Amino acid sequence: MITLRYFEQADFKQLIDWVETPEFMLQWAGPSFVFPLNEFQLKEYMKDANKKDSSSYIYSVIDDETKKLVGHVSLSRIDRNNRSARIGRVILGDPNTKGKGLCCQMIQQVLKIAFDDLKLHRVTLGVFDFNKAAIACYEKAGFQKEGLMRDHQKFGDDYWSLWEMGILEDEWRKIAEDM
Numbered sequence: 507m508i509t510l511r512y513f514e515q516a517d518f519k520q521l522i523d524w525v526e527t528p529e530f531m532l533q534w535a536g537p538s539f540v541f542p543l544n545e546f547q548l549k550e551y552m553k554d555a556n557k558k559d560s561s562s563y564i565y566s567v568i569d570d571e572t573k574k575l576v577g578h579v580s581l582s583r584i585d586r587n588n589r590s591a592r593i594g595r596v597i598l599g600d601p602n603t604k605g606k607g608l609c610c611q612m613i614q615q616v617l618k619i620a621f622d623d624l625k626l627h628r629v630t631l632g633v634f635d636f637n638k639a640a641i642a643c644y645e646k647a648g649f650q651k652e653g654l655m656r657d658h659q660k661f662g663d664d665y666w667s668l669w670e671m672g673i674l675e676d677e678w679r680k681i682a683e684d685m
Contacts, residue, residue: 507570507571507611508567508569508570508576508577508608508615509570510566510567510579510612510615510616511568512556512563512565512566513556513564513566513578513580514566515545515552517575517578518545520575520599521548521578521599522542522543522545522548523599524597524599525597528541528661532659533637534595534596534597535594535595536632536659539551560584561582561583561584563580563581563582563619564578564579564580564595565579565581565616566578567579567598567612569600569608575600576598576599576600576603577597577599577600577603577612578595578596578597579593579594579596579597579612579616580593580595581593581616581619581629584624586624589625589626589627589628590627590628591620591624591626591628592629592630592631592632593613593620593629593631594631596612596613596631596640609639609640610643610646610647613644613647614647616629617629617647617678618682621675621678621679621682626675628673628674628675629678630652630670630671630672630673632668632670632671633669633671634659634667634669635654635666635667635668641669641671644671645671647673648673648678648680648681649671649673650671650672650673650677651669651670652670652671652672653670654668654669655667655669655670
């Protein structure tokens with residue numbers, strides 16, 4: 507089991523250590539940051555987050571058993587008028603946590619915040635088409651593929667395609683009832 511708590515400056519070093527390559531950084535955050543990740547960029551990222559009416563909430567993921575920081579996730583682009591938001595910057599950085607279902611728990615907890623606490627109607631995310639494990643996790647959580655953005659992001663000489671995925675509140679409620 508995991509717990510989400512607000513991301514804080516004390517978590518910066520661990521997140522920076524997880525983001526070791528430009529390729530991984532692009533997978534994790536898209537073009538939002540410049541490699542190498544540093545404290546200045548993270549302070550800017552957090553500047554208006556985690557306040558009562560913020561447009562973004564940024565979380566650290568804590569393993570309940572070990573009490574260690576094991577991941578990171580954000581709920582951003584919160585649009586209260588249209589009742590929508592976007593999940594991003596999903597990472598399970600501790601290799602000892604891989605394959606234990608923690609990423610799915612993380613997504614379920616963020617969706618609970620989005621739909622139960624914030625009363626949103628729609629949540630979206632983007633995932634590169636080669637990230638099969640993440641796609642499977644998102645589909646298990648109820649996300650549906652809404653469209654493939656072909657050759658969406660250039661990395662080196664290659665182009666990466668991105669799946670846009672979304673889930674609506676009634677879809678979430680049906681899944682939450684079965685949990």
